[in-house]
Amino acid sequence: MAVAPESAGSRLDALNQWVLEVARLTRPERIQWCDGSDSEFEALVERMEADGTLLPLNPDTHPRSWLHRSHPEDVARVEHLTFVCTSERDDAGPNNHWMAPADGHARMDGLFDGCMRGRTMYVIPYCMGPIDSPLSRCGVEITDSPYVVANMRIMTRMGAAALARIEREGSFVRGLHSVGELDPDRRFIMHFPEELTIKSFGSGYGGNALLGKKCHALRIASHQARTEGWLAEHMLILGLENPEGETHYIAAAFPSACGKTNLAMLIPPEGYRQDGWKVWTVGDDICWMRPGSDGRLYAINPEAGFFGVAPGTSMASNPNALASIQRDTIFTNVGLTADNQPWWEGLGVGEPAFDWRGNAYDCNAGPAAHPNSRFTVSARQCPSYSAEAENPAGVPISAIVFGGRRASLVPLVFEARDWAHGVLVGAAMGSETTAAATGAVGVMRRDPMAMKPFCGYNFADYFAHWLSFDSEGARLPKIFHVNWFRKGDDGKFLWPGFGDNLRVLEWMIKRVEGRAGAVDTPIGALPRVEDVNLDGVPLTAEARDKLFGFDRQAWLAELDGIGSYLDEYGPRMPAALRSEQQRIAVALARTTA
Numbered sequence: 073m074a075v076a077p078e079s080a081g082s083r084l085d086a087l088n089q090w091v092l093e094v095a096r097l098t099r100p101e102r103i104q105w106c107d108g109s110d111s112e113f114e115a116l117v118e119r120m121e122a123d124g125t126l127l128p129l130n131p132d133t134h135p136r137s138w139l140h141r142s143h144p145e146d147v148a149r150v151e152h153l154t155f156v157c158t159s160e161r162d163d164a165g166p167n168n169h170w171m172a173p174a175d176g177h178a179r180m181d182g183l184f185d186g187c188m189r190g191r192t193m194y195v196i197p198y199c200m201g202p203i204d205s206p207l208s209r210c211g212v213e214i215t216d217s218p219y220v221v222a223n224m225r226i227m228t229r230m231g232a233a234a235l236a237r238i239e240r241e242g243s244f245v246r247g248l249h250s251v252g253e254l255d256p257d258r259r260f261i262m263h264f265p266e267e268l269t270i271k272s273f274g275s276g277y278g279g280n281a282l283l284g285k286k287c288h289a290l291r292i293a294s295h296q297a298r299t300e301g302w303l304a305e306h307m308l309i310l311g312l313e314n315p316e317g318e319t320h321y322i323a324a325a326f327p328s329a330c331g332k333t334n335l336a337m338l339i340p341p342e343g344y345r346q347d348g349w350k351v352w353t354v355g356d357d358i359c360w361m362r363p364g365s366d367g368r369l370y371a372i373n374p375e376a377g378f379f380g381v382a383p384g385t386s387m388a389s390n391p392n393a394l395a396s397i398q399r400d401t402i403f404t405n406v407g408l409t410a411d412n413q414p415w416w417e418g419l420g421v422g423e424p425a426f427d428w429r430g431n432a433y434d435c436n437a438g439p440a441a442h443p444n445s446r447f448t449v450s451a452r453q454c455p456s457y458s459a460e461a462e463n464p465a466g467v468p469i470s471a472i473v474f475g476g477r478r479a480s481l482v483p484l485v486f487e488a489r490d491w492a493h494g495v496l497v498g499a500a501m502g503s504e505t506t507a508a509a510t511g512a513v514g515v516m517r518r519d520p521m522a523m524k525p526f527c528g529y530n531f532a533d534y535f536a537h538w539l540s541f542d543s544e545g546a547r548l549p550k551i552f553h554v555n556w557f558r559k560g561d562d563g564k565f566l567w568p569g570f571g572d573n574l575r576v577l578e579w580m581i582k583r584v585e586g587r588a589g590a591v592d593t594p595i596g597a598l599p600r601v602e603d604v605n606l607d608g609v610p611l612t613a614e615a616r617d618k619l620f621g622f623d624r625q626a627w628l629a630e631l632d633g634i635g636s637y638l639d640e641y642g643p644r645m646p647a648a649l650r651s652e653q654q655r656i657a658v659a660l661a662r663t664t665a
């Protein structure tokens with residue numbers, strides 16, 4: 073069917089015309105409009121089981137769950153092949169690879185030419201965010217990958233309701249995707265923010281291929297958000313309910329594979345549970361926020377599912393995630409046990425018989441699961457999923473948290489003194505790289521607000537946009553920085569992390585309520601050891617010093633590094649951030665501590 077069902081003469085004309093144009097270019101054997109129904113999903117799965125794209129897992133332990141093994145060279149995002157194509161190079165900024173839009177289209181259309189011959193072209197209308205929320209935005213992904221369709225069905229509100237909203241609004245983000253030949257030398261992920269268009273070729277992997285996720289909900293949405301006065305961020309959203317039954321919502325930005333899913337689904341330590349503390353999961357990866365009429369920031373999770381990192385997920389680290397993925401889950405690139413259960417390093421039970429490539433497991437031949445292996449699962453299957461996640465109005469945010477992997481320098485937690493300082497703290501974020509993207513792992517790089525791979529425009533303009541929220545009548549969240557990954561001299565982590573991170577969240581919320589102490593320092597307000605509830609957490613003297621103190625000399629050097637980083641953006645960098653950096657550098661130089 074070449075046109076949308078029941079759409080003659082409607083506001084879907086633009087969509088129908090685009091679908092026809094794409095079909096003329098890519099030459100599919102057939103076109104299938106996806107309605108998101110169960111029967112459609114069943115038929116897709118049947119086809120993928122038949123051709124080996126999906127391997128059914130043990131139906132007793134993991135009903136309606138599958139393993140997908142990707143091409144071994146297509147296992148992560150490819151930042152060096154990801155482009156932002158704006159008419160002016162400076163609008164993409166030094167933080168993006170750039171190509172002129174005409175060149176980008178020509179390059180991509182050359183790759184797409186005839187690429188779907190003999191294949192089905194799927195048209196996927198989807199809505200990012202609750203279907204009736206004014207904060208939500210729609211898109212349509214065209215793809216030749218049934219694996220992408222199945223994942224998009226879990227990760228977004230896909231199908232008939234989204235198509236109806238697109239018909240009502242008349243606007244949508246266009247995403248064109250083909251796996252091509254999965255050739256790393258013929259692979260590009262291109263964004264045309266001015267045209268709200270994405271073109272992705274040559275990869276079937278998550279962030280490169282599920283275009284609603286990073287391509288739309290971050291790169292294109294960040295651009296849309298700037299023009300429309302909101303924020304599209306790489307943040308989890310959680311609700312923290314205290315024993316009095318009050319819930320505060322926290323949005324937290326961490327780079328990929330730094331524990332966002334674990335934090336979003338945190339189970340409080342035993343004592344806290346007994347006292348009545350609860351954590352509610354709204355989202356684990358992406359947050360769209362905008363000011364409400366009361367001046368507070370209201371947030372939605374644009375996604376409907378989790379595309380989580382499997383390795384390390386266990387009953388100890390994340391029981392909620394583990395409970396979520398016992399059924400109706402697609403696993404990608406994990407290992408297998410002899411009785412066909414999914415297996416990964418850190419799972420804690422069972423043992424692998426096959427590795428992620430499908431070879432008999434050999435402990436000398438690397439891990440059983442790829443370090444960036446993933447599960448795709450509906451958020452509704454998560455025991456801690458918040459009912460407020462479906463609220464069209466979003467949830468009011470009380471605190472924003474920035475955090476990276478920093479083995480040294482950065483204390484467990486500190487609070488920015490005001491919004492402008494908080495924006496600098498986010499802009500200066502650094503983190504060691506992970507397996508979520510191809511390239512070296514463990515290299516420290518600046519990753520402002522965890523958006524380095526995802527901001528669809530010049531970071532200098534992005535920071536200015538952030539600063540602009542501090543306006544008359546705004547009641548902005550407090551901003552904090554955390555570091556769960558500080559290491560001691562022996563190279564081991566100093567902080568237990570996971571459930572115990574709640575202790576830090578509690579301190580933050582008490583700061584928001586004016587009920588917790590801190591010491592003002594040049595880098596921000598630091599809790600004293602006694603300000604955080606550490607009952608049952610034995611910390612060595614070294615851990616206390618490093619987690620709750622700061623090294624003035626080392627921070628002076630860090631501030632220098634931050635200054636040079638800001639300078640890389642030239643005159644577009646807002647002066648307010650430079651003066652924040654100066655203010656802190658001067659205060660550090662004057663401190664004798």
Ligand code: SAT
Nearest residue numbers: 149278279286328508
């Ligand atoms: O691979 S994704 O981009 O979808 C996930 C991530 O890297 O955060």
Ligand code: MN
Nearest residue numbers: 306327328357
């Ligand atoms: Mn992410």
